[in-house]
Amino acid sequence: MEEAGVLGVQTGPDRGFHPHIRPILPHAGSKERVRSSVLLLAPLLAETDLSPLPVFRSPGSTGAQGTDGLHARFCWMAEHVPAFRVPGSHIHILNSPDQFYQSMKARIKTAKKRVVMASLYLGTGPLERDLVDCMQEALERSQEEGDNPDLQVSVLLDYTRGSRGETNSRTMLLPLLQRYGRQVRVSLYHTPDLRGLLRLLVPQRFNETIGVQHIKVYLFDDDLIISGANLSDSYFTNRQDRYVLLENCGEVADFFSDLVGAVGDVSLQLKPDNSVDMIDGMVHPYRGNRDDFSTSARRHIMTAVNTARTRQHVSESRRSEREGVEGEGEDRGKEDTWVFPLIQMKPLGIQVDEQITQRLLTDADAGATVFLTSGYFNLTRAYMSLVLKAGADYRILTASPEVNGFFGAKGIAGEIPSAYIHIARQFYTKVSQLGQQERVHLYEYHRAQWTFHAKGLWYYLRGQVWPCLTLIGSPNFGYRSVHRDLEAQIAIVTENQELQAQLQEEQEMLYQRSTEVSSSTFQQPDRHVKLWVKLITPLIKNFF
Secondary structure, three states: OOOHHHHOOOOOOOOOOOOOOOOOOOOOOOHHHHHHHHHHHHHHHOOOOOOOOOOOOOOOOOOOOOHHHHHHHHHHHHHOOOOEEEOHHHEEEEOOHHHHHHHHHHHHHHOOOEEEEEOOOEOOOHHHHHHHHHHHHHHHHHHHOOOOOOOEEEEEEEHHHHOOOOOOHHHHHHHHHHHOOOOEEEEEEOOOOOOHHHHHHOOOOOHHHHOOEOOOEEEEOOEEEEEOOOEOHHHHHOEEOOEEEEOOOHHHHHHHHHHHHHHHHOOEEEOOOOOEEOOOOOOOOOOOOHHHHHHHHHHHHHHHHHHHHHHHHHHHHHHHHOOOOOOHHHHHHOOOEEEEEEEEEHHHOEEHHHHHHHHHHHHOOOOOEEEEEEOOOOEOHHHHHHHHHOOOEEEEEEEOHHHOOOOOOOHHHHHHHHHHHHHHHHHHHHHHHOOOOOOEEEEEEOOOOOEEOOOEEEEEOOOOOOOOEEEEEOOOOEHHHHHHOEEEEEEEEEOOHHHHHHHHHHHHHHHOOEEEOOHHHHHOHHHOOOHHHHHHHHHHHHHO
């Protein structure tokens, strides 16, 4: 769940061309209305991850303790996802919303072959219009350069969030479709779980709680930004997130372009008249059979993932064959960093990120330190169990009530920060009951006039002053990320000391604005949680 706009309170304000279409695989209001909606949601309320999934095991998985053994320690990830080797010098950590925004604008303007944008939604304010204007400028330039312009723009958003209100993400992008239809594609993912009576009865401001497209990938030729930030003004100004820029990383860019394209293929396609339809042969997400849609979508998306793995293996084999060539060994030595893309799409039967994350938390042994952050602290039972049973030290950072995206919202949404207080207190109490206070620490982020949306982790091996691994992307480690939404992040494993130093600086920058939670924290007047909030939190926590 994103900021207060999820519940209706805004905190900020030609089918002719389909660049990513591949061969299609065979399909194997009122109180009474709200009450009916709640009854329909009942089957979705119960959390099902009562115990961790089986974790992956491979020989030598404990690895070495120093940077020399990083590949040996984390190579098991390559058994399950593509593994891209890149120079660490090509990866840069962006630290501010403005850096994020300006980096996107600059790269859109200079893109020659592709701009691929995946987000929950596109806002409707002046900053977002400037971003769309940059796309128009790039498209106009590409048309002036020849009769067959090369630049293609593909945008993937969530259908429910992108369609809300008269002025919305769709209306923002319609001018591009109408003017550059052969070069522009806008796809709107619709969860298969919002269907039938549920779709009719759940009010528009609540419907995205059922499940959304939550991937945040911004790609420009062979450069890409992986983040948790949406395309909205607050994310460009005063909403703190995380952002990593990978420059000249063609293989990684190709993977995410194919991934976004595959999700786009199973999504509704926006037309120049603001109508939507599906690509011929694709199962409709809410009119078609739910199982048929999920099976077809999973096959289509995993074809893209598996093709990338095959392509990467071929590339690695060719590199190995060239190692004897003069100068090749030196170039290869600079590729000191591995990038592992992790995706989670449980409604479609894809749960790679969940399994990789569980393995990382399981293998975090005594002496290691894990800094984990989430703007919405609502760990799944499986993740919480692993944290409480692990040997590693944990430093968990979450939003204080005043920087929560729902702080100050009207109606029920205004009580969501209280629900997070309640969840945090329950976690802290559990830590104390187990005598884990010396190993597991909880922190709250504070910053006047800002909100907090950062998520991910930094992994420090025993005795190391810099992290060797980070997870960065869209997942929040909560129930929604695992069970409801489409998510993507990357695991970066690096021996590059400059990149490790950047990661450590990023982690310290966030934690320096925090205070540690203690028992006295929950005694403060602003931490009082109303009884009714405590009672309903177990019922609604699976929706945010």
